[in-house]
Amino acid sequence: MKIAILGFGTVGRGTYDILQARKEALEDLGGIQVAKVLVLPKEVDRCGLDKDLVTTDYQEILDNEEISCVVEVTGAKAQGFVFMKEALERKKHVVTANKAVVSLHLEELTSLAKKNGVHFLYEAAVGGGIPVISPLKAQAKLNKIDSIEGIFNGTCNYILSNMLAKGWSYQETLKKAQDLGFAEADPTDDVEGLDTMRKLVIVSSLALGFPVLEDQVALEGIAKIQVRDINYFKKKGLKVKLLASFKRQEEAYSLLVEPALMDLNHPLYGVDREINALGLHGDFVGQLTFIGPGAGKYPTGNAIVCDLMEIANSKERAFAFGQAQGTSQNNIRASYYVSLDQGYDLPEDWVLERLDLEEGQGILTKEVFRQDLVEKIGDLREAGAGVFFARIL
Amino acid sequence: MKIAILGFGTVGRGTYDILQARKEALEDLGGIQVAKVLVLPKEVDRCGLDKDLVTTDYQEILDNEEISCVVEVTGAKAQGFVFMKEALERKKHVVTANKAVVSLHLEELTSLAKKNGVHFLYEAAVGGGIPVISPLKAQAKLNKIDSIEGIFNGTCNYILSNMLAKGWSYQETLKKAQDLGFAEADPTDDVEGLDTMRKLVIVSSLALGFPVLEDQVALEGIAKIQVRDINYFKKKGLKVKLLASFKRQEEAYSLLVEPALMDLNHPLYGVDREINALGLHGDFVGQLTFIGPGAGKYPTGNAIVCDLMEIANSKERAFAFGQAQGTSQNNIRASYYVSLDQGYDLPEDWVLERLDLEEGQGILTKEVFRQDLVEKIGDLREAGAGVFFARIL
Numbered sequence: 001m002k003i004a005i006l007g008f009g010t011v012g013r014g015t016y017d018i019l020q021a022r023k024e025a026l027e028d029l030g031g032i033q034v035a036k037v038l039v040l041p042k043e044v045d046r047c048g049l050d051k052d053l054v055t056t057d058y059q060e061i062l063d064n065e066e067i068s069c070v071v072e073v074t075g076a077k078a079q080g081f082v083f084m085k086e087a088l089e090r091k092k093h094v095v096t097a098n099k100a101v102v103s104l105h106l107e108e109l110t111s112l113a114k115k116n117g118v119h120f121l122y123e124a125a126v127g128g129g130i131p132v133i134s135p136l137k138a139q140a141k142l143n144k145i146d147s148i149e150g151i152f153n154g155t156c157n158y159i160l161s162n163m164l165a166k167g168w169s170y171q172e173t174l175k176k177a178q179d180l181g182f183a184e185a186d187p188t189d190d191v192e193g194l195d196t197m198r199k200l201v202i203v204s205s206l207a208l209g210f211p212v213l214e215d216q217v218a219l220e221g222i223a224k225i226q227v228r229d230i231n232y233f234k235k236k237g238l239k240v241k242l243l244a245s246f247k248r249q250e251e252a253y254s255l256l257v258e259p260a261l262m263d264l265n266h267p268l269y270g271v272d273r274e275i276n277a278l279g280l281h282g283d284f285v286g287q288l289t290f291i292g293p294g295a296g297k298y299p300t301g302n303a304i305v306c307d308l309m310e311i312a313n314s315k316e317r318a319f320a321f322g323q324a325q326g327t328s329q330n331n332i333r334a335s336y337y338v339s340l341d342q343g344y345d346l347p348e349d350w351v352l353e354r355l356d357l358e359e360g361q362g363i364l365t366k367e368v369f370r371q372d373l374v375e376k377i378g379d380l381r382e383a384g385a386g387v388f389f390a391r392i393l
Numbered sequence: 394m395k396i397a398i399l400g401f402g403t404v405g406r407g408t409y410d411i412l413q414a415r416k417e418a419l420e421d422l423g424g425i426q427v428a429k430v431l432v433l434p435k436e437v438d439r440c441g442l443d444k445d446l447v448t449t450d451y452q453e454i455l456d457n458e459e460i461s462c463v464v465e466v467t468g469a470k471a472q473g474f475v476f477m478k479e480a481l482e483r484k485k486h487v488v489t490a491n492k493a494v495v496s497l498h499l500e501e502l503t504s505l506a507k508k509n510g511v512h513f514l515y516e517a518a519v520g521g522g523i524p525v526i527s528p529l530k531a532q533a534k535l536n537k538i539d540s541i542e543g544i545f546n547g548t549c550n551y552i553l554s555n556m557l558a559k560g561w562s563y564q565e566t567l568k569k570a571q572d573l574g575f576a577e578a579d580p581t582d583d584v585e586g587l588d589t590m591r592k593l594v595i596v597s598s599l600a601l602g603f604p605v606l607e608d609q610v611a612l613e614g615i616a617k618i619q620v621r622d623i624n625y626f627k628k629k630g631l632k633v634k635l636l637a638s639f640k641r642q643e644e645a646y647s648l649l650v651e652p653a654l655m656d657l658n659h660p661l662y663g664v665d666r667e668i669n670a671l672g673l674h675g676d677f678v679g680q681l682t683f684i685g686p687g688a689g690k691y692p693t694g695n696a697i698v699c700d701l702m703e704i705a706n707s708k709e710r711a712f713a714f715g716q717a718q719g720t721s722q723n724n725i726r727a728s729y730y731v732s733l734d735q736g737y738d739l740p741e742d743w744v745l746e747r748l749d750l751e752e753g754q755g756i757l758t759k760e761v762f763r764q765d766l767v768e769k770i771g772d773l774r775e776a777g778a779g780v781f782f783a784r785i786l
Contacts, residue, residue, distance in 0.1 A: 018535060018677055025534050129678045131528050138524070138699050141418050142411060267684065270663050284411055284691040285522045289684040291660065298677040306531050313707055 001312050002035040004061040006083055007074035008047050011097050011124065012037070014301025015071060022305070029312040032305075035067050036060070058083060062090050069093035069119075069311060071304055072101075081105055088112040088120065095307040097124035097300055103198035107211040107321050119314070121307035126152060126199040129299025130292035131306060132278045136206050143282025145207035148246040152199040154274035154294040155190035156222050156242040158182045160259075161272040163230045164239065170225050182274055192221035193242060193257045200244035203278065204255055207246060209322045212255060216328040218370065220258040224388040228357045229339050238263055240390050241271070252329035256370075259390035261337055266393055331371040335392045338363045338377070344385040346376065360386070394705050395428040397454040399476055400467035401440050404490050404517065405430070407694025408464060415698070422705035425698075428460050429453070451476060455483050462486035462512075462704060464697055465494075474498055481505040481513065488700040490517035490693055496591035500604040500714050512707070514700035519545060519592040522692025523685035524699060525671045529599050536675025538600035541639040545592040547667035547687040548583035549615050549635040551575045553652075554665040556623045557632065563618050575667055585614035586635060586650045593637035596671065597648055600639060602715045605648060609721040611763065613651040617781040621750045622732050631656055633783050634664070645722035649763075652783035654730055659786055724764040728785045731756045731770070737778040739769065753779070 005012050026032050041056050070087040074080045080098045087094050102122045113120035123133045159173045177183035189195045197217045205211045243260035267289045271277040276294025281287050293299040340361045355362030377387050398405050419425050432440050434449050463480040467473045473491045480487050495515045506513035516526045552566045570576035582588045590610045598604045636653035660682045664670040669687025674680050686692040733754045748755030770780050
């Protein structure tokens with residue numbers, strides 16, 4: 001199989017390196033050769049690749065009948081989508097790590113692949129090196145997936161783990177994460193939970209068998225957390241994670257991304273630092289948990305090559321989505337940890353317990369409707385209060 | 394695809410039920426129909442299946458050209474092997490949960506499948522419902538697998554977890570596990586580590602790409618553990634697990650099954666009760682951990698149906714083993730926890746620390762050669778001493 005790699009950043013290089021290193025092992029699948037690498041004009045010289053291998057013209061790749069598969073690792077949103085669409089229309093398989101595009105266009109690209117009799121695979125888009133998409137598809141075929149819990153963002157998990165371990169403030173920890181390359185210069189997508197939300201959209205769509213939408217996800221990031229919160233969690237033996245949750249109840253389902261508190265008995269308690277994880281529960285298989293590196297040159301490249309192997313080895317041409325069923329319903333009831341600056345408070349009848357924080361108010365709520373809580377917290381924040389909240393698992 | 398199920402015990406029934414329940418979802422793979430179920434003569438009436446579906450004559454299944462795949466879930470060692478061999482020779486795919494046969498005959502059955510252009514799959518033989526074999530094969534193709542750690546036996550893990558949680562003795566806990574169906578009437582294969590050893594042989598063979606042998610595994614079960622050990626571990630915040638370990642160093646590899654002590658930071662610390670787990674480290678993908686139900690009617694049936702889906706969906710006909718490389722070398726050096734009855738001791742120069750057990754001697758050894766330690770402990774046991782040991786991770 002001859003392939004083209006679109007983009008030669010970290011993931012593109014990782015993919016390329018693994019294909020070179022494991023050339024021999026891949027021969028019994030007929031071999032996987034990189035025929036072209038698409039780069040920007042300014043990158044042609046400095047990418048270090050043979051001139052013959054490099055092109056700056058995507059049309060050349062589309063027109064090359066020998067290239068049967070493109071690996072889209074540009075990281076670009078609008079452009080990435082166009083690249084994938086055009087490749088599928090030319091009956092080329094597409095493998096991508098581009099979670100933003102997959103989240104927004106999962107159904108369209110999946111249908112397009114089906115229509116053209118080719119694969120559209122995106123193992124690397126969720127959980128980096130952890131094989132989650134492929135087992136999730138298999139399990140969703142055999143099981144009713146009741147729930148998914150995921151730690152999908154290494155930046156957030158790194159920040160939260162380090163705040164707990166070192167006692168640093170959010171800003172300090174973010175700064176160190178940026179210095180070490182665990183956080184982007186503009187960390188918004190990560191710390192506000194957008195990246196996690198996109199991954200939740202992808203896995204929930206596979207679990208349900210029809211596409212869910214980004215705006216169905218109730219979203220709260222980690223940027224509001226303070227040292228007073230972390231110190232309280234430490235004292236109680238709790239950990240806080242930015243958790244993506246999909247839950248199916250009767251005819252409705254809920255999609256949440258928010259900080260969650262867990263104790264030692266939770267399967268994801270030990271998932272620290274930049275590590276990612278996905279847990280799922282199916283009616284036949286029970287509870288499965290997958291843990292591993294959520295990002296990185298070689299783990300992500302490895303996931304891409306796994307997709308390439310699947311294409312080289314498979315008869316099935318595409319995953320098919322069905323009609324939407326059930327309603328999205330995030331108004332779950334749960335008990336929450338809430339910390340507020342001095343002078344602000346929650347309605348007294350929501351209070352289960354007042355907590356002894358080193359500053360501000362700490363409250364453990366009774367079971368409340370999340371919707372009510374979020375609305376109230378919105379008002380308090382508007383009035384100037386620093387508020388952090390986390391669901392208690 | 395038409396299949397036959399050989400044996401209609403727990404796993405056979407689980408497989409059958411899932412295929413019925415998910416009939417529709419499997420249609421896009423061409424459908425998977427159970428054409429025959431092989432049972433013993435005495436089971437014909439009580440198995441509850443339609444008479445047409447049941448046979449007591451394996452030859453009838455072998456001769457039926459429409460049946461392209463047999464699911465071997467008899468649990469029988471010698472007979473199970475013969476069934477599988479004959480099916481492969483008749484160019485029928487084989488799916489099995491029979492770890493004893495897979496461990497002993499992995500290479501022979503794999504070659505036979507390759508020669509006959511059919512599949513030989515055994516996802517259910519290790520880790521029950523957890524998908525481990527299929528991702529391990531994929532990762533082993535792309536990675537040098539440096540290490541595997543597994544909790545592969547639900548009975549042992551259930552006993553050790555409950556001793557720690559409840560403070561019961563080994564005999565008491567075993568009895569309760571038997572009453573609850575978590576341990577067999579004759580628990581030898583489980584508690585002496587034979588079941589774990591077979592699974593380690595299977596995964597290590599896949600990791601290395603050539604078959605390893607059962608007698609290359611250094612083996613110590615859990616039956617020697619006493620309350621004094623458990624109490625010490627509890628005090629120190631440690632957990633003890635029967636751990637299967639594969640480790641590759643330079644040109645050698647080691648295969649160990651023995652109790653191991655781990656603290657909160659170990660990825661398998663939270664794997665309690667009857668839950669199983671496999672962790673692997675590959676040079677590209679990094680550390681992956683898979684956790685889930687290691688046994689049970691539906692989890693194991695689910696794994697079998699996953700194999701059937703792979704057959705229905707795949708071009709590849711067989712996994713191929715290569716030539717053996719490197720040597721098996723279990724004489725690793727490690728620090729051990731050792732407890733001995735009063736009046737017995739280890740050589741003084743092995744002692745790193747003497748531990749305060751409630752009875753008997755507790756010793757934390759310096760790094761010693763495992764071989765020396767096991768030899769010495771063998772002598773002490775022969776002399777009548779109760780001795781338990783666990784590697785410190």
